[in-house]
Amino acid sequence: MALVNAGVVVLDCAEPEKLAEFYKGLLGAEGTDATANRIEIRSADGFRMAFRRDVNATPPSWPRPENSLQAHLDFWVDDLDEAERGVVELGGRPVEAKDALGVHEERGYSDPAGHSFTLRRTAQTAPKQG
Known part of the structure; x- marks a missing residue:
């Protein structure tokens, strides 16, 4: 039996409205709850952030050592180039400019408030047919 119910990832930032819009665009999410100091969103697959x-x-300051990581998010994508264009369009x-080699190619980014996240290519389980 779990000790807690499923939670939500919460990022602190100076402008929650602006950051919520970025992640709504990134995740195709909708706003679910908002107060003067907190906004929560939920994606179609149930992932929640606030x-x-x-x-x-x-x-x-990641990847620099001073004030390094405070939180880090990983998102799985099918097409790194397409996802990167969308991330940049959203702000x-x-x-990181290089791809890591191997099964899980990835690229690092920061959101408009400076929180780091990684886009990781979804691992394919079988070669493409046709």
């Missing part, structure tokens, strides 16, 4: 106002929020910024 953004809490902290006027003193300091963006992480995200690449933080």
Whole structure:
């Protein structure tokens, strides 16, 4: 038996409205709950995130060591190039320019408030046919 019910990933930021819009576009999500200092969203597959106002929020400096990671998110995608174009259009910024080799190719980014996340290519279980 689980000790807790499923939770939600919460990112602190100076402008939760702006960050919620970024992740709504990234995840194809809808807003579910909002107060003056917190906005929650839910994607079609049930993934939940929230953004809490902290006027003193300091963006992480990753990959630099000072003020390094505060949180890190991984998202699975089918097409890294297409996903990257979408991230940049939404206001995200690449933080790594090279692909990691291997089964899980990945690229690092930061959201508009500076939180880091990675897009990882969805591993294919069988070769493409035709």
